[in-house]
Amino acid sequence: MSLNRYVLLGRSGLRVSPISLGTMTFGNEWGWGAARDSARRIFDTYIDVGGNFVDSANLYTNGTSETWLGEFMKESGRRDKLVVATKYTYNADPGDPNAGGNQRKSLLRTLETSLKRLQTDYIDLYYLHSWDRMTPAEEVMRTMDDAVRAGKIRYVGLSDTPAWYAARAQTLAQWRGFEPVAAMQVEYSLIERNAELEFADLAVELGMGLVAWSPLAMGLLSGKYKPSEAGPNAKFGEGRLQVTSAGGNPPPGFDKLGARNFAIVAELEKVAREAGVSMAQAALNWLYGKRGMASILVGATKPEQLTDSLGALDFSLSDEHRARLDAASAPPSPLPFPYYFYTDVQQARITGGVEVEAHAPRYALPAVVRPAQAD
Numbered sequence: 158m159s160l161n162r163y164v165l166l167g168r169s170g171l172r173v174s175p176i177s178l179g180t181m182t183f184g185n186e187w188g189w190g191a192a193r194d195s196a197r198r199i200f201d202t203y204i205d206v207g208g209n210f211v212d213s214a215n216l217y218t219n220g221t222s223e224t225w226l227g228e229f230m231k232e233s234g235r236r237d238k239l240v241v242a243t244k245y246t247y248n249a250d251p252g253d254p255n256a257g258g259n260q261r262k263s264l265l266r267t268l269e270t271s272l273k274r275l276q277t278d279y280i281d282l283y284y285l286h287s288w289d290r291m292t293p294a295e296e297v298m299r300t301m302d303d304a305v306r307a308g309k310i311r312y313v314g315l316s317d318t319p320a321w322y323a324a325r326a327q328t329l330a331q332w333r334g335f336e337p338v339a340a341m342q343v344e345y346s347l348i349e350r351n352a353e354l355e356f357a358d359l360a361v362e363l364g365m366g367l368v369a370w371s372p373l374a375m376g377l378l379s380g381k382y383k384p385s386e387a388g389p390n391a392k393f394g395e396g397r398l399q400v401t402s403a404g405g406n407p408p409p410g411f412d413k414l415g416a417r418n419f420a421i422v423a424e425l426e427k428v429a430r431e432a433g434v435s436m437a438q439a440a441l442n443w444l445y446g447k448r449g450m451a452s453i454l455v456g457a458t459k460p461e462q463l464t465d466s467l468g469a470l471d472f473s474l475s476d477e478h479r480a481r482l483d484a485a486s487a488p489p490s491p492l493p494f495p496y497y498f499y500t501d502v503q504q505a506r507i508t509g510g511v512e513v514e515a516h517a518p519r520y521a522l523p524a525v526v527r528p529a530q531a532d
């Protein structure tokens with residue numbers, strides 16, 4: 158197992174590992190993370206196989222994630238070899254409306270805090286973490302560009318924004334000569350495929366590499382939930398999903414333990430067994446084949462979990478296995494407006510029934526092959 162191959166991030170020249178390491182599990186402040194020695198072994202496991210792309214955020218585990226990552230980078234002497242990503246948006250001082258948000262004041266203040274915690278002079282990839290629904294894209298992109306010119310960040314990323322907002326930000330960057338957006342971070346897995354409706358095309362057309370977060374659906378696809386060994390609604394095993402599903406987090410983002418999702422896990426279990434790989438590896442390999450994908454952002458609370466995930470690109474699932482996973486995880490039919498317009502039947506009405514050859518398949522929406530199922 159090794160990660161000694163790299164891919165370009167979007168249309169930038171930055172070389173990143175196709176599997177990146179999430180550090181949201183560094184620290185137990187949220188009730189489901191790793192202790193320091195375990196986090197250190199996870200970090201070492203990743204860099205020992207050649208991984209170079211690590212991800213944090215200003216408020217992961219209330220700042221412990223960035224602090225430990227900074228310490229580990231310093232202790233290992235590997236800071237300059239790593240592509241360090243972190244994020245701003247969430248509020249570090251409740252009651253102060255400028256201590257969070259996408260605005261210039263929040264960005265520059267959070268950036269300074271992250272640089273100190275990470276014990277570095279520069280962030281390789283700085284993300285807007287989540288859209289605040291208020292700040293104009295002009296302000297964000299101008300401030301990001303200023304931070305690049307000041308040498309505090311190298312590349313710009315967006316996370317959890319609508320696709321229209323990302324397209325506007327990128328177009329502004331191109332027309333005004335700001336540093337463009339290199340990465341778009343979105344939730345994407347066999348359980349969550351909405352990224353295919355807009356973000357895959359956004360990535361390819363506008364040159365942003367997709368970075369998929371929670372690719373194992375926060376542990377649901379990891380192999381610890383085996384439908385063949387328990388009833389479909391069983392809540393078993395120990396891990397984050399037990400904590401988050403009991404902790405009042407809003408579904409569907411955090412409560413992954415519904416019947417629809419267990420049907421997907423059941424098919425994943427069969428495919429993985431037939432392919433002779435772990436369930437986590439099958440789920441990640443399926444995901445890496447998706448349009449626009451640059452890097453899969455995995456998490457772990459134990460080094461052996463990461464070792465399992467790092468083997469995900471050492472083989473290729475067969476077309477038949479991919480098709481079965483596509484079918485099992487297809488979105489409910491019909492797709493919502495306007496996506497139900499973009500079908501072959503509709504296209505034939507537009508082209509007058511004449512076949513038009515495109516150089517590459519464009520606007521590939523997920524196939525809908527099964528009716529909606531209630532959770």
Ligand SMILES: NC(=O)c1ccc[n+]([C@@H]2O[C@H](COP(=O)([O-])OP(=O)(O)OC[C@H]3O[C@@H](n4cnc5c(N)ncnc54)[C@H](OP(=O)(O)O)[C@@H]3O)[C@@H](O)[C@H]2O)c1
Pocket residue numbers: 178179180181182189212213286316317342343369370371372373374375376377379380381395396397398437454455456457458459461462463465466
């Ligand atoms: N931009 C955003 O809004 C956003 C949101 C979320 C995450 N992220 C980023 O994405 C990264 C990854 O997210 P994630 O942690 O949710 O990813 P994930 O890979 O979907 O889930 C990781 C969790 O699954 C379990 N697991 C993983 N491998 C396993 C194995 N082989 N066997 C058994 N259990 C296994 C572990 O949890 P347990 O041991 O507790 O079961 C582990 O912490 C984060 O660290 C963060 O950097 C970004």
